[in-house]
Amino acid sequence: MEAALRNLPDTVTRLAPATEPPAPAQAKPVLPAAVRPDRLARWFRLHRAQLRGGLLGLISLGIFVALWQVLTANHATFYVRFTNVPSPAEVLARAILAFHNPVFGDHIWMSCRRILYGFTLASLVAIPLGLLMGRFQILREIVFPICEVTRPIPAIAWVPMAIMLWPTNEESIVFITFLGSFFPILINTLQGMATVDPVLVRAARCLGAKEASVFREVYLPASLPQIFTGLTVGMGVAWVSLIAAEMISGQFGIGYFTWEAYSLVQYSDIALGMITIGVLGLASSFAIRLLGRVAMPWGAAR
Template sequence: MEAALRTLPETVTRPTPTAEARPSTKPRPAPPVEVVRDDRLARWFRLHRGQLRAAALGLVSLAVFITVWQLLTVNRATFYVRFTNVPSPADVLARAILAFRNPIFGDHIWMSCRRIFYGFTLAGAVAIPLGLLMGRFRILREIVFPICEVTRPIPAIAWVPMAIMLWPTNEESIVFITFLGSFFPILINTLQGMATVDPVLVRAGRCLGAGEAALFREVFLPASLPQIFTGLTVGMGVAWVSLIAAEMISGQFGIGYFTWEAYSLVQYSDIALGMITIGVLGLASSLAIRLVGRLVMPWGAAR
């Protein structure tokens, strides 16, 4: 009996695990929402670090410029360049508040923007197709390019008397001068874009069976778009210069007429207000063109 009991396996008694020793099957709590938002915000700052730095530097430079302007005008500085009659930024700001309450000033801005839109849109609609065709067909370039080179150096002010004689109304003559100012930069840059098209792409398109229309649509136009938008940006700046010159001479409305009338009436604050308004409108127009360029050329924005 004792031998049989010895052959039985010994039962090992193990301690029953308590609740504290058992592994927890409950899910871990999610991280706080604030931490996720902080990570996204930090990532956004890292991605846009260059743009934020450029914006900050631009604001600092503008603040320094306005501060120097305020000091020179308040102290009536005179060192060959005279600031005795130049209005201070505070005077211009006070005049701007009054001007924006007056609907006539808004009418001046609206007339100038409308003229810019008509002249610039017409210039782009003519110059871009003409530049593409001139860049593609040598015979057309040899016929049109000499005429463009002769008329391109003529300034917008010199066109004012001729435009008044050509067109029945002052409004049409001003739009025509705006058209001329923006036409030549767009045309020249479109030609430059066509000259930089890789001929290997053209031969590849030919081998794939592309016709002339398909080559323009799939090869020449996409390859020339960076230069075209450069011409549009430059043309917009020249269009504003031409418009202001035309409005000062023959206009009855517009921001250029407003600035020249302020000079005639010895209203120095209005002169500075008109100049600042022209600069802001030109900047907004150029930014709009760049935005359209990024939408049309996403590959350029990706770089």
């Protein structure tokens, strides 16, 4: 009897129906973090204004090109004549040929190099000079009258003088570009120094900051928005000055290319040169704004 009771668990185990182990639950597919719907929705909410601005910009450009096509295809004449203006299709065909020609690339490279030299020199001179003039009144009283007398002179009026001053046309064109961008950068730097809160300056000095530290920690950060405004305006004026100088005394450059096309009655090349100037100017201004966001992260955060 006791032996039967001891063998009872083994008997029950053998007679119990076999049961299959439960199937493991299927794991849900995990999407990468970059494509999760919540992440995408949040990204669209954060960049809604930029996306709307870009979309409206593309629509406006499309309307402009369509209107251009309609006016040139119908040779519209209502005081303004579109009889000789090339159509967008003609300009596009000419652009394809031009970009396969290395000479057109040389024109673009020469203009970009002149802009880089002239604008960089103007920035390196105008920004420190504007900061010093804004800080020291005696320096401002000496330099500012000279700047105010020379600032209203158009850059194109400096071309004959620049040809006499500099030994080569290349240096004279860079000098014209320098003048075009120098005054906007200088005036905006002065305006930035004038808007610095004097309470911040007194607080820095009360904390023991020296003159160099006040410049570095107070004046320069407070003036940066106006400085970058001056850089943006100066870049636009630099392109205007460069194109004028290249048309008059240049032998290479996009301005020379455009003027030569006018002289040879090549209307498609005129439009191509104008569009190229606009694209290069837009890219230059965008680069300055991007640099401003890096230099002023607090402004980008707003």
